[in-house]
Amino acid sequence: MSHRRHTLLALSGVVAALALSVPAADALTSDATTTTTSAAHSQDAFRGRTDAAVRKSLESLVKEDGFPGALASLSDPGGRARNYTAGVGNLKTRSEVPTDGQVRIASNTKMFTATVVLQLVGEGKVDLDAPIETYLPGVVRGDGIDGHHITVRQLLQHTSGLPDYDEEVVKDYLTKQQHRYFEPREVLQFALDKKALFAPGTGWSYSNTNYVLAGLLVQKVTGRPIGEEITHRIIEPLGLRHTYWPGVGDQTIKGRHPHGYFATAPNTPYTDVTESDPSAGWAAGQLIGTPSDLNRFLTALLDGKLLKPAQLKEMQTTVDAPDLDTVGDGHYGLGLATFKLSCGGYAWTHGGNAPGYTTRNAVTKDGRAATIAVTALPTTLPAAEHIEEALDTALCTR
Numbered sequence: 378m379s380h381r382r383h384t385l386l387a388l389s390g391v392v393a394a395l396a397l398s399v400p401a402a403d404a405l406t407s408d409a410t411t412t413t414t415s416a417a418h419s420q421d422a423f424r425g426r427t428d429a430a431v432r433k434s435l436e437s438l439v440k441e442d443g444f445p446g447a448l449a450s451l452s453d454p455g456g457r458a459r460n461y462t463a464g465v466g467n468l469k470t471r472s473e474v475p476t477d478g479q480v481r482i483a484s485n486t487k488m489f490t491a492t493v494v495l496q497l498v499g500e501g502k503v504d505l506d507a508p509i510e511t512y513l514p515g516v517v518r519g520d521g522i523d524g525h526h527i528t529v530r531q532l533l534q535h536t537s538g539l540p541d542y543d544e545e546v547v548k549d550y551l552t553k554q555q556h557r558y559f560e561p562r563e564v565l566q567f568a569l570d571k572k573a574l575f576a577p578g579t580g581w582s583y584s585n586t587n588y589v590l591a592g593l594l595v596q597k598v599t600g601r602p603i604g605e606e607i608t609h610r611i612i613e614p615l616g617l618r619h620t621y622w623p624g625v626g627d628q629t630i631k632g633r634h635p636h637g638y639f640a641t642a643p644n645t646p647y648t649d650v651t652e653s654d655p656s657a658g659w660a661a662g663q664l665i666g667t668p669s670d671l672n673r674f675l676t677a678l679l680d681g682k683l684l685k686p687a688q689l690k691e692m693q694t695t696v697d698a699p700d701l702d703t704v705g706d707g708h709y710g711l712g713l714a715t716f717k718l719s720c721g722g723y724a725w726t727h728g729g730n731a732p733g734y735t736t737r738n739a740v741t742k743d744g745r746a747a748t749i750a751v752t753a754l755p756t757t758l759p760a761a762e763h764i765e766e767a768l769d770t771a772l773c774t775r
Contacts, residue, residue, distance in 0.1 A: 428461075452673075535583050540568050
């Protein structure tokens with residue numbers, strides 16, 4: 378099992394072989410309004426098939442996999458957006474899932490952090506192939522770990538060999554970690570207390586530690602907090618009105634949102650973890666946003682609206698990322714990955730997992746974008762596979 382798949386299931390403390398059986402609502406709604414005039418009849422037919430397929434996939438995530446709620450947002454190359462929901466937004470009140478509601482987008486934050494670092498590269502303030510020691514002297518030290526030998530590129534690419542700190546911040550999550558505030562240097566130290574996974578540049582392993590260091594790098598170079606840099610450089614220019622960096626100590630979700638839930642094992646009740654401290658993710662996973670904002674961000678990024686051509690090319694230069702996702706044949710660039718499509722070719726993607734929420738998103742080469750979100754972490758490998766199958770359905774059904 379890959380590091381990412383292992384982490385996804387470890388967050389709920391289960392093994393993939395166990396089955397999930399959690400009662401869930403079967404309500405299904407959709408909002409297929411668009412921001413432009415109606416397309417030709419043939420385009421409407423395509424849209425109808427896509428709508429039906431997406432509705433069915435979301436309904437399955439709720440009924441068959443037991444997720445309390447599911448959301449999806451799709452946009453076509455012309456910018457027409459369609460939003461869908463299934464299940465309930467609150468297991469106690471049985472209220473509907475808010476259309477395009479805010480969720481914790483978790484590791485999708487890495488795309489934002491990588492973009493800021495690459496903007497600094499374009500401004501001549503950061504060298505991708507310089508060692509992290511250049512910017513954070515004396516910080517990266519451990520057993521087989523030396524910042525002199527780990528480059529900025531290797532951090533963004535997950536080829537640094539640095540171990541992850543994730544197990545330390547999710548064990549006993551409900552009793553100890555849900556409301557705990559973590560300093561970035563604290564979670565970094567959890568990783569540095571472990572042994573290096575491999576020599577820098579000789580392997581690939583997904584590690585949140587890399588992006589905590591990337592966030593510290595941004596702060597050292599700019600003299601400003603990483604959340605502020607992401608806001609001023611990305612969120613505000615793109616008009617992502619429902620995406621934001623939570624302030625220190627803010628455990629809430631400000632806008633309309635479905636509640637997020639956490640199960641410690643299959644066949645156990647869900648616990649509401651909507652209010653939780655996101656600081657353990659920091660530059661690797663702290664952002665809150667909506668599915669449509671994620672589509673808008675990723676589309677703008679790939680359209681060259683955030684990076685100069687040279688830096689966008691660097692971002693899209695990938696290495697093999699074995700078992701990055703459940704689909705296989707994954708490749709990872711600098712904060713950006715590939716997603717193999719059943720209809721042929723690849724889309725650009727990332728995705729995120731946090732207690733309470735799972736998101737998967739991608740944009741195709743012709744500009745079709747989709748984001749799928751569910752309001753819990755999968756506790757089995759099949760459930761994780763079904764989320765990614767729903768994303769594939771949204772992009773491949775024509």
